[in-house]
Amino acid sequence: MEIAAETQKKTGVFAQGWDCLKSTKGRVVQVAKNAKKQGQDDPRKIIHSLKVGLALTLVSLFYYFRPLYDSFGVSGMWAVLTVVVVFEFTVGATLSKSINRGFATMLAGALGVGAQQLASLFGEEGEPVVLGILVFLLAAASTFSRFSPRIKARYDYGVLIFILTFSLVTVSGYRVNQIMELAHQRLSTILVGGATCIIISIFLCPVWAGEDLHNMIVHNMEKLSSFFEGFGGEYFMKPIDGENIVDSEDKKSFLQGYRSALNSKGNEESLANFAAWEPCHGHFGFRHPWKQYLKIGALTRQCAYHIEAISSYLNSETQVSVQFRTGIQESCTTISSESGKALKSLASAIKTMIDPSSADEHVENAKAAVKDLEIALNAASLNETDLLDIIPDATVASILIEIVKCVEKVSESVHELSGLAHFKGVEPTVTPEKSQLLHRGTIKPIPDRDGDATDVVITVDEGSSVSLENDKGKCKGKQGEIHVNMC
Numbered sequence: 001m002e003i004a005a006e007t008q009k010k011t012g013v014f015a016q017g018w019d020c021l022k023s024t025k026g027r028v029v030q031v032a033k034n035a036k037k038q039g040q041d042d043p044r045k046i047i048h049s050l051k052v053g054l055a056l057t058l059v060s061l062f063y064y065f066r067p068l069y070d071s072f073g074v075s076g077m078w079a080v081l082t083v084v085v086v087f088e089f090t091v092g093a094t095l096s097k098s099i100n101r102g103f104a105t106m107l108a109g110a111l112g113v114g115a116q117q118l119a120s121l122f123g124e125e126g127e128p129v130v131l132g133i134l135v136f137l138l139a140a141a142s143t144f145s146r147f148s149p150r151i152k153a154r155y156d157y158g159v160l161i162f163i164l165t166f167s168l169v170t171v172s173g174y175r176v177n178q179i180m181e182l183a184h185q186r187l188s189t190i191l192v193g194g195a196t197c198i199i200i201s202i203f204l205c206p207v208w209a210g211e212d213l214h215n216m217i218v219h220n221m222e223k224l225s226s227f228f229e230g231f232g233g234e235y236f237m238k239p240i241d242g243e244n245i246v247d248s249e250d251k252k253s254f255l256q257g258y259r260s261a262l263n264s265k266g267n268e269e270s271l272a273n274f275a276a277w278e279p280c281h282g283h284f285g286f287r288h289p290w291k292q293y294l295k296i297g298a299l300t301r302q303c304a305y306h307i308e309a310i311s312s313y314l315n316s317e318t319q320v321s322v323q324f325r326t327g328i329q330e331s332c333t334t335i336s337s338e339s340g341k342a343l344k345s346l347a348s349a350i351k352t353m354i355d356p357s358s359a360d361e362h363v364e365n366a367k368a369a370v371k372d373l374e375i376a377l378n379a380a381s382l383n384e385t386d387l388l389d390i391i392p393d394a395t396v397a398s399i400l401i402e403i404v405k406c407v408e409k410v411s412e413s414v415h416e417l418s419g420l421a422h423f424k425g426v427e428p429t430v431t432p433e434k435s436q437l438l439h440r441g442t443i444k445p446i447p448d449r450d451g452d453a454t455d456v457v458i459t460v461d462e463g464s465s466v467s468l469e470n471d472k473g474k475c476k477g478k479q480g481e482i483h484v485n486m487c
Contacts, residue, residue, distance in 0.1 A: 047205045048089050054204075055083045055196050062189065075185035082193030087201070091281075092209035092274030094201040098194035099277070100158030105190050108162045109183045111138070112169025116179055131170050139163050153273055202279075210275035210284045213268060214350070217293050220264060220300050221347035221410075223257035227307055228340030228403075230255065232333035235314060235396065236325070255311065261304040268297045283353050289420035296350075296413045303343075303406045310399045313392055321389040328397050331373035335400045338366035339407045346414045354424045356414045363411050366404045373397055 039046045062068045062076030069076060086097035119130040142163045145151050151159060169183060234255065272290045280286050342362035349356035377397060417423075 044205070044207050045089075048207065051200050051204055052083070052087050055087055055200050056080060058196055059083050059193050062192075072185050072189055075182070075189050077189075078186050079189040079193035079196075082190050083197055086194055087197045090207045090209040090212065090271075090274055091201050092271075092276070092278040094197050095277040096154070096274055097157055098198050100155060101161050102191055102194050104158040104161040105165050105187055108165035109169055109187055112166050113179060113183060115166075115170050135167055135170055138166055153269075154276075206281070208275070208278060208281055208284075209271045210278055210288065210290065211282065213271035213275055213290065213293055214284075216264060216268060216271065217297055217300070218347045218351045220261035220297070220304075221343050221350070223260055224300065224303055224307065225340040225343035225347065227255055227258045227311075228336045228343065230340075231310070231314075232336035236329050236333060255314065258304050258307045258311075261300050262308065264297065265301065268294055289417060292413065292417045292420055296410060296417065299406060299410045299413055303403060303410065306399055306403045306406060310396055310403075313396050316392060320392050324390045325393050327379065328373060328376045328393060331369050331376055332397055332400055334369040335366050335373065335404055338362045338369060339400075339403055342366065342407050342411060346411060349423070350414060350417070353421065355426050356411070356418055356423070357426065359411055359414075363404075363408055366407065370401050370404050373401065 059076075059079040059082075062072055062079055082101065086094060086101055088094045088097060115131060115134045119127040119134070122130050142159050146156055146159050169179070172179075172182070272294050275284075275288070275290045278284075339362075342359045345359035345362060346356050349359065377394065
């Protein structure tokens with residue numbers, strides 16, 4: 001019995017161990033799949049990881065090589081710490097943190113040394129008191145400045161480093177005699193670490209925050225345009241008697257894409273802040289109007305909120321009036337379609353940085369459809385006795401009217417961006433129809449007896465109409481041929 005119980009116990013332990021091993025293997029495989037998917041979705045993340053590894057390897061030379069270690073000593077570790085905390089995914093974020101850290105370290109170091117010299121004038125007993133008062137005042141004032149929205153947005157990290165560096169220099173300087181040498185070593189290694197991050201970030205597969213912001217705005221507008229172009233047909237094809245039509249997820253996926261614009265405010269503001277730090281790159285020059293992108297993004301989100309409200313009626317099973325829906329169907333479909341075309345044209349104009357005047361026609365068509373819709377609403381509502389039957393469609397119509405106003409504001413903002421960023425103008429081109437009209441026929445001179453060409457026969461292809469006159473006279477020949485007197 002004892003032997004059997006011991007054997008069973010060992011078997012249970014092995015079974016638990018095997019289950020734990022299989023569970024661990026499954027988790028490792030799942031982590032590997034997630035990492036592979038993340039790398040495939042955005043290969044730039046893999047490149048960024050390699051860049052950080054390269055930067056850390058380079059600044060580690062302060063410890064690996066004896067000449068560098070003898071020059072900087074333990075302070076070489078500050079270069080490693082600088083790379084870890086300032087190297088970010090985008091160039092703008094890396095520049096922001098590096099510049100903030102560099103200037104904050106220099107300013108705080110200079111003030112710390114000055115505070116140390118000032119406190120030393122009060123003797124051994126008064127020195128710690130003066131240092132404590134200075135640390136308290138500057139730390140309190142700097143912390144309070146972080147509540148300012150402007151400083152919080154662009155210089156918060158620099159203020160934090162200023163407080164840290166000033167406190168370290170003043171406090172450590174009380175026990176360290178060679179304070180100037182210590183400050184020099186730390187500042188040098190921090191600057192080397194920051195410079196390494198900046199150089200690698202800019203010149204080795206750079207990721208620009210401005211370009212990401214540009215593409216994000218375009219992507220969100222395209223998602224909204226896809227919704228509008230498909231909403232009219234999707235809504236009015238819905239059965240009125242409350243039956244359900246089951247469609248595939250792929251067919252309905254375009255109706256869900258707008259959700260990416262609803263929660264994009266934080267990313268847009270962050271990218272705009274970092275883009276302001278970046279140098280000229282690609283189509284984006286110095287002092288590019290990044291704030292205008294935030295304005296367009298805010299209007300796009302406002303439009304997305306309207307979509308969120310109107311999309312709830314797509315799956316509604318409420319009974320509606322057939323006559324009322326039929327009366328407003330054409331106007332609503334036109335508004336939805338033209339709004340989608342306008343947003344798509346505006347997104348294309350931003351993407352290619354050309355004049356967005358091509359969207360004006362669609363905006364005007366949508367506004368004209370709004371007027372038709374208002375007339376249809378007035379006419380249809382007067383004939384309806386049951387108001388409950390027309391409330392769902394009337395609500396959809398009223399939201400579409402608000403959407404047109406929102407699209408018009410987006411168009412105005414994109415036109416402002418076009419002027420501020422100096423988008424390329426669109427050169428007028430001859431349409432194929434006009435080009436064909438210019439070549440529908442032949443010209444044949446008719447010489448007289450002396451050999452001079454006084455008449456011209458113009459043969460026009462069938463379907464063309466040409467009217468020629470001159471001061472000498474007007475001549476008409478048979479159909480397809482015109483005689484002109486050149487005397």
